[in-house]
Structures are given as structure tokens and as C-alpha cells.
Amino acid sequence: MSSVVVLDNGGGLIKAGYGGERDPSSIIPNCLYRPLSSKKFLHPTPTTEEDLTSAAVRRPIDRGYLINPDLQRDIWNHLFSNLLHINPSNSSLLLTEPLFSLPSIERATDELVFEDFGFNSLFISDPPKLVHLYEASRRPYGLVSQAQCSLVVDCGFSFTHAAPVFQNFTLNYGVKRIDLGGKALTNFLKELVSYRSVSVMDESFIMDDVKEKLCFVSLDVARDLKIARRRGNDNFFRCTYVLPDGVTHTKGFVKDPDEAKKHLTVDDGAYLETRKDMDRTEIMDRKKVDLTKNEFDLTNERFLVPEMIFHPADLGMNQAGLAECIVRAVNSCHPLLHPLLYQSIILTGGSTLFPRFAERLEMELRPLVPDDYQVKITTQEDPILGTWRGGSLLASSPDFEAMCVTKAEYEELGSARCRRRFFH
Numbered sequence: 001m002s003s004v005v006v007l008d009n010g011g012g013l014i015k016a017g018y019g020g021e022r023d024p025s026s027i028i029p030n031c032l033y034r035p036l037s038s039k040k041f042l043h044p045t046p047t048t049e050e051d052l053t054s055a056a057v058r059r060p061i062d063r064g065y066l067i068n069p070d071l072q073r074d075i076w077n078h079l080f081s082n083l084l085h086i087n088p089s090n091s092s093l094l095l096t097e098p099l100f101s102l103p104s105i106e107r108a109t110d111e112l113v114f115e116d117f118g119f120n121s122l123f124i125s126d127p128p129k130l131v132h133l134y135e136a137s138r139r140p141y142g143l144v145s146q147a148q149c150s151l152v153v154d155c156g157f158s159f160t161h162a163a164p165v166f167q168n169f170t171l172n173y174g175v176k177r178i179d180l181g182g183k184a185l186t187n188f189l190k191e192l193v194s195y196r197s198v199s200v201m202d203e204s205f206i207m208d209d210v211k212e213k214l215c216f217v218s219l220d221v222a223r224d225l226k227i228a229r230r231r232g233n234d235n236f237f238r239c240t241y242v243l244p245d246g247v248t249h250t251k252g253f254v255k256d257p258d259e260a261k262k263h264l265t266v267d268d269g270a271y272l273e274t275r276k277d278m279d280r281t282e283i284m285d286r287k288k289v290d291l292t293k294n295e296f297d298l299t300n301e302r303f304l305v306p307e308m309i310f311h312p313a314d315l316g317m318n319q320a321g322l323a324e325c326i327v328r329a330v331n332s333c334h335p336l337l338h339p340l341l342y343q344s345i346i347l348t349g350g351s352t353l354f355p356r357f358a359e360r361l362e363m364e365l366r367p368l369v370p371d372d373y374q375v376k377i378t379t380q381e382d383p384i385l386g387t388w389r390g391g392s393l394l395a396s397s398p399d400f401e402a403m404c405v406t407k408a409e410y411e412e413l414g415s416a417r418c419r420r421r422f423f424h
Contacts, residue, residue, distance in 0.1 A: 004395040012157030015388040019395025051250040064158035121404035128152035128163035130390025155351035162329035174332035197296040218303035228300035323364035
């Protein structure tokens with residue numbers, strides 16, 4: 001087994017395993033949680049079966065950056081000792097860190113790695129570089145590999161980055177960011193459901209599940225809003241989610257999975273002109289919410305939540321949408337790279353898993369890109385694991401050990417001097 005531990009330390013999930021392997025050995029939420037049945041905070045395991053209704057959550061990473069090193073130490077300790085069963089003093093660590101991390105956070109991270117856990121050596125990488133590396137290795141004769149150039153669009157838990165990568169280096173001056181990720185989408189869904197039917201403001205785990213199972217990207221929002229106002233079977237978007245009751249089932253579930261997929265089979269011919277009294281119907285429907293049932297209906301929330309990524313300004317956020325963010329990132333680079341970057345857009349991160357995400361992004365992007373440039377968007381086979389797999393590939397390369405900073409170098413030179421080795 002490899003002695004290089006690859007750790008993709010995300011704000012939402014930690015992906016951890018060994019260099020050279022295809023998949024991580026362990027994927028756990030990067031948090032501690034306290035169910036109502038417990039007096040203390042617990043470590044999530046990959047197969048947490050407990051009732052997580054109204055569970056309190058503590059996260060070491062906020063808005064993408066490490067704010068609580070003590071909590072992160074606790075989570076890593078559980079990961080290394082109980083799940084990976086490794087001895088850090090005999091291992092090297094490849095760790096991901098978000099772009100533009102503050103020096104104080106970098107110091108705290110280095111202290112965790114070398115002083116608290118005593119790893120033998122360390123290499124730090126930003127996620128876009130690893131995603132580029134993995135995609136280039138998958139298609140050795142593709143454009144990403146041949147041109148050594150790509151635009152990595154990472155829609156993660158804390159924020160979204162559009163990052164140009166050239167010859168395995170992230171071009172920091174070209175990186176553009178939207179302060180919006182999976183966590184913000186879940187919070188928006190909580191607000192919509194709480195306003196309309198039942199209060200779910202404390203249900204982070206449950207609403208994450210609702211979002212992942214039921215939300216999708218709309219290709220025509222105005223048209224779909226009309227559909228969502230229809231009654232009965234004419235509304236292709238209405239579906240029901242059943243909340244856990246703590247007795248017969250401890251996890252929530254979609255009441256009718258076939259009903260939830262109905263929107264994917266609808267063709268344009270089925271979108272007939274809506275009746276003039278739709279606004280009144282929606283108000284009538286809202287009054288009929290049965291608060292005695294342990295379930296709620298979703299209609300337009302299903303596509304309004306992912307819509308935030310494309311049009312944050314509609315929700316009062318002073319941020320550019322994803323398509324504009326990509327154009328700004330490309331325009332920050334040398335003009336000769338522009339056509340290559342538009343042809344090699346790679347989508348990664350859990351928020352790109354919404355159905356029709358890539359299709360909608362291409363629709364938004366095409367009018368903003370010069371006509372003589374091609375736009376080609378690639379979705380990773382598993383957007384959540386793309387960064388980790390790139391790290392695993394790098395960790396298994398013969399040059400890896402030479403790229404690392406050793407514990408002895410850290411003790412002699414200190415954090416800031418050692419960090420220069422990582423070129424970002």
C-alpha cells in the first residue's frame with residue numbers, strides 16, 4: 001500500500017485515501033454533528049444510520065477557509081486513526097487547499113500536519129490543478145492534454161471558481177470566484193420550504209438530501225414557472241418528500257420517485273399555454289398545506305434553487321452569474337489562450353450534478369463568446385471525486401517525493417519559506 005495519503009479536504013466532504021488508487025478509501029462529511037438523542041458531538045461515519053432530524057452541526061471550514069484548526073484536528077484524528085488506520089510519521093500527505101488562502105491559515109494547516117500529526121512530508125495543491133491533471137491523463141490525445149490548457153469550473157460546497165490552468169499551473173490572476181456553493185443553495189431551499197409549508201431551517205442534512213434528489217436546472221425559467229403553477233397532474237414538477245418520523249424511518253425519502261422524474265420526460269409540446277387564473281390557483285393551493293402530515297410538496301423550488309448559480313443578482317446578491325464569471329476568467333488571460341479555454345471547460349464539484357447543468361451553462365455562455373470560438377463543456381464522470389483522483393495520480397508519480405516539503409525542512413525554514421515550493 002502507498003505511503004502517500006491523499007486528502008481532499010473540502011468544506012462539505014473529506015475525500016481521503018492512498019496515492020495510486022482510483023477511488024478514496026473514505027468519504028465523510030467534514031463536520032461533527034449532535035443528534036437530538038445525544039449530549040455530545042459525534043463523528044460522522046460513511047454509513048451514519050442515526051436520525052439526523054434537527055441535528056446541530058459544527059464545521060471547521062467556513063466559506064471555504066479553515067477557521068477552527070482544533071475541530072479540524074479532531075476530525076482528522078478520527079479519520080487517520082479509525083478509518084484509514086495510518087501512522088502519519090511514516091507517511092507523506094498530499095493536501096488540497098482552496099485558492100487564495102491567507103498566510104495565517106496556511107501556518108495553522110502546516111502546524112496541524114507537521115506538529116500535531118507529525119507527517120513525514122507534505123505537498124499542497126489547489127483543486128483546479130488536480131482536476132486538469134486527471135482530465136489530461138484520461139484523454140492523452142484530447143485538447144486538454146495536447147494544449148496543456150483548460151478552464152476548470154469548480155462548483156463546490158462553499159463557493160464557485162472559474163480557474164484557467166496552463167501547463168499544470170493555475171493562473172491565479174485569471175481566477176474568478178462566486179461566493180455561492182452547495183451550502184448556500186441548501187440554505188435557500190430551507191427558506192423557500194419553510195415559508196411555504198413546514199419549518200426546516202434546522203434540517204441541514206435532510207435538506208441536502210432533498211436538494212440532491214429533487215432539484216434540477218431549468219432550460220427556460222419563465223416557461224417552467226407557468227408550468228409550476230398548474231394544478232393536479234398538469235403540474236409536471238410537483239412531487240412530495242416525506243420527512244423522517246424517528247419511528248418507522250430515520251431518513252427522509254421521495255414519496256413517488258417516478259413522479260419526481262416526470263419533468264425529465266416532458267417534451268416541449270406538453271408545455272401548453274397556461275390558464276389565465278394560474279396566479280389565483282397557486283394562492284388557493286398554498287392555503288391547503290396540511291401541517292399534520294410529515295411531508296411537504298415541492299414545485300418551482302426544484303429549479304429556482306440551482307438558478308442561483310446562473311443568476312445570483314435575481315436573489316439580491318451582488319455577484320455575476322456563472323457564464324459571466326467564466327467570460328471574465330478567460331478575458332483575464334492572454335488572447336491566444338481564449339479559444340483553447342472555451343474549448344476545454346471542465347465542470348467539477350458536487351453542485352454540477354444537477355440534471356441539465358452543462359446544457360444550461362452552454363446556452364448562457366454561447367451568446368457571450370465570439371462566434372468564431374467553439375464552446376465545449378466537459379462534465380467529469382464523478383465531479384465529487386475529480387480533485388481526489390487528480391491528487392492520487394500526482395501522488396503516484398515518480399517525481400512526487402522531490403516536490404514535497406519534509407518535516408526537517410519545515411522545522412528549519414518555517415512555514416512561509418516552505419510554501420514557496422508549491423508555486424501558488
